[in-house]
Each structure stands twice: as C-alpha cells, then as structure tokens.
Amino acid sequence: MICPCDWPEPVIRVQSLSETNTTLIPDQYIKPPPDRPTLISSNPSNINIPLIDLEQLNNREQNVREETLQQISDACREWGFFQVINHGLKDELVDGVREIWREFFHESMDVKQKYANSPKTYEGYGSRLGLQKGAILDWSDYYFLHYLPYSIKDHNKWPDTPPSLREIVEEYSKEIVRLGRELLEIFSINLGLRSDYLQNMFGGDDVGACLRVNFYPKCPQPDLTLGLSSHSDPGGLTFLLPDENVNGLQVRRDQQWITVKPARHAIIVNIGDQLEVLSNAIYKSVEHRVIVNQSKERVSLAYFYNPKSDLLISPASELVTPERPSLYPSMTFDDYRLYIRTKGPQGKSQVESLKSQR
Ligand SMILES: O=C(O)CCC(=O)C(=O)O
Numbered sequence: 001m002i003c004p005c006d007w008p009e010p011v012i013r014v015q016s017l018s019e020t021n022t023t024l025i026p027d028q029y030i031k032p033p034p035d036r037p038t039l040i041s042s043n044p045s046n047i048n049i050p051l052i053d054l055e056q057l058n059n060r061e062q063n064v065r066e067e068t069l070q071q072i073s074d075a076c077r078e079w080g081f082f083q084v085i086n087h088g089l090k091d092e093l094v095d096g097v098r099e100i101w102r103e104f105f106h107e108s109m110d111v112k113q114k115y116a117n118s119p120k121t122y123e124g125y126g127s128r129l130g131l132q133k134g135a136i137l138d139w140s141d142y143y144f145l146h147y148l149p150y151s152i153k154d155h156n157k158w159p160d161t162p163p164s165l166r167e168i169v170e171e172y173s174k175e176i177v178r179l180g181r182e183l184l185e186i187f188s189i190n191l192g193l194r195s196d197y198l199q200n201m202f203g204g205d206d207v208g209a210c211l212r213v214n215f216y217p218k219c220p221q222p223d224l225t226l227g228l229s230s231h232s233d234p235g236g237l238t239f240l241l242p243d244e245n246v247n248g249l250q251v252r253r254d255q256q257w258i259t260v261k262p263a264r265h266a267i268i269v270n271i272g273d274q275l276e277v278l279s280n281a282i283y284k285s286v287e288h289r290v291i292v293n294q295s296k297e298r299v300s301l302a303y304f305y306n307p308k309s310d311l312l313i314s315p316a317s318e319l320v321t322p323e324r325p326s327l328y329p330s331m332t333f334d335d336y337r338l339y340i341r342t343k344g345p346q347g348k349s350q351v352e353s354l355k356s357q358r
Pocket of ligand 1: 212228233240242300301302
C-alpha cells in the first residue's frame with residue numbers, strides 16, 4: 001500500500017492568502033475554463049434538492065409514513081441528495097457546532113498550525129486534498145478528524161481550542177451516528193432488503209465516522225476558482241451541515257449545476273459511492289462542488305458515515321438479477337479511498353472506473 005508521508009509542495013493556507021486582501025488569486029487556484037463556475041446561475045431559482053420532514057416517519061397515519069418513505073426512496077434514486085428537517089438534532093447544537101468551528105478557524109495561525117496534517121491519515125488542519133505536484137488547488141482550508149472507530153489516539157488529534165469544541169463535537173457526532181443508523185434502516189427497507197442489511201454490511205457497531213470541516217475564505221475572483229472541485233463522496237453516506245448564511249454547494253443534475261438552498265436547521269444527506277455499489281446503482285452517488293464568495297466566508301461540516309474500512313463491499317445479492325447483473329467488483333473501503341487521497345477530488349471517475357473492471 002502507498003504510504004504518502006508528506007505533501008508534494010509547501011502548504012499555503014488559503015485563509016492567509018485571503019487575508020492579504022490580494023485582488024488577484026495565484027495561478028495555482030485558477031481552474032481551466034470548463035471547470036469554472038457560472039456565477040450568474042442559469043438554473044431556475046425554484047429548483048432545489050428534495051426537502052423531507054423526518055418527523056412524518058412517526059406519524060400515526062400509515063399513509064403519511066409510507067409517503068415519507070417514498071419521498072426518501074425517490075430522492076435516493078433520482079437525486080442522490082436531499083435535505084432533512086426534524087431530524088432530532090437540537091437547533092442550538094446545529095448552530096453551536098458550526099459556530100465553534102468558525103471560531104477555531106479564526107484562531108491565530110500559530111494555534112492552527114499545531115494541528116497541521118499530513119497525507120498519511122489527513123487528520124488535522126489541512127489545505128489540499130491529493131498529492132499531485134502542480135495540481136490546480138481548491139480555495140479552502142479544512143479540519144479532518146476521526147470519531148469512529150473509537151481510538152483515544154485519534155480523539156487526541158481533535159483541537160483543544162476553543163475549550164468547548166471537543167465536547168460539542170462529541171455531542172454532535174453521537175447524534176449523526178444515530179441518524180446514520182436510522183437512515184440505513186430506512187434505505188434497507190426501501191430497497192426491499194432486511195431492515196438491518198445495510199448497517200450489517202457497514203460493520204454493525206463497527207462503522208466508521210469522520211468529519212471534515214470546510215472553511216472557504218472570501219475570494220477576490222470567485223468566477224475563476226472553486227472552493228471544492230467536483231467529486232462524489234467515496235464513503236457510505238454524508239451528512240452535510242451547510243452555512244445557512246452563504247450558499248455554495250452545487251449538485252450536478254442533467255448536466256446542470258443546481259445551487260442548493262438549505263432550509264433552516266436542515267441537514268443535507270447524500271449517497272456516497274459505497275451505497276451506490278451496495279445498491280447495485282439503484283441509488284446514485286452524485287457529483288457536487290462548492291463555489292466561493294467575494295464578500296463572505298463560508299463554513300460547512302461534512303460528516304462521513306462509512307463502512308468499516310477492511311470489509312469487502314459489493315452489490316447486495318438480492319439486487320443482482322439476470323436483467324441487472326452486478327455492476328461492481330468487491331473492494332474494501334480502505335483500498336477504495338486511496339484513490340481520492342492521492343488524486344484529490346476528480347468528479348465521479350472512481351466509481352465509474354470500477355464498472356469497467358467487471
Ligand atoms: O461545503 C459544502 O457544502 C460541501 C462539502 C463537501 O462536499 C465535502 O466536504 O465533501
């Protein structure tokens with residue numbers, strides 16, 4: 001296995017660049033013209049990802065519950081993305097966790113540098129994904145941490161400034177893991193599988209859960225760059241807490257980029273590549289990217305709920321039929337994620353290339 005131990009070039013903190021008040025971004029952030037965002041959006045403003053009220057799953061009227069299950073099923077098949085409200089996380093927790101991370105990114109560079117990461121595990125304070133020397137970079141910094149499988153060594157890499165950060169992240173993480181389990185059960189039922197099928201395929205109680213907090217500083221030329229290049233998420237499913245004050249997430253749909261308009265206190269859910277594989281492509285892991293803003297910074301939390309990393313993942317046999325043969329070979333998540341860790345975000349190329357290996 002490749003063990004990359006250091007970055008191929010000196011690391012530049014995008015936040016520091018932004019704080020110089022430069023009017024021109026350096027060449028290594030300028031995307032080739034086809035990848036640049038169109039900031040005057042061509043998508044009609046009424047298009048948005050589906051909004052689902054999870055409370056309706058507990059509605060005493062059976063048809064309301066069924067309708068909600070159907071909405072989730074349609075969203076997983078047709079969009080690969082939806083946002084949920086009444087998800088059980090308190091408003092104060094959702095606002096609090098975002099704001100404590102904003103505070104972290106506004107600590108001095110000396111404080112943040114204590115947590116500088118390396119490509120070996122990516123844990124800590126980082127400014128690039130991928131190891132290709134001379135790559136065009138994204139306009140963002142991030143903090144990446146592991147929650148599960150539990151290890152004191154990993155938890156000690158979480159920031160201890162601001163002082164309440166660890167406690168809030170712990171509480172938020174517990175809630176996300178609860179939500180992950182609940183949604184996997186719903187997805188299993190919707191796919192006609194045993195209700196515990198997907199959770200078991202993810203390793204039962206041994207799932208993986210890790211968080212990337214993205215910080216997108218103000219950018220003087222937002223039309224030339226991206227905060228995060230187009231990618232599909234390599235893992236199981238992602239819970240994204242967006243910045244309610246600044247839009248930025250765009251989801252690819254029918255060759256168009258749809259700018260997501262988050263509902264208040266909503267959490268955005270998206271299908272990752274491992275769920276696309278397990279569902280034999282009935283569920284879609286969809287490309288998305290982030291645009292940046294000239295006058296506002298943006299903070300988002302992407303929580304990845306993943307299969308235990310050494311388990312083989314392949315399409316559920318119940319979903320493989322003569323009409324729909326297995327589309328993907330088996331692979332562990334450990335092997336799979338090496339691709340994004342070395343190449344950086346590259347559209348949907350990885351899961352698509354697996355298909356050709358059949
Ligand atoms: O910042 C966002 O809205 C999206 C972040 C994301 O896609 C990621 O971290 O993988």
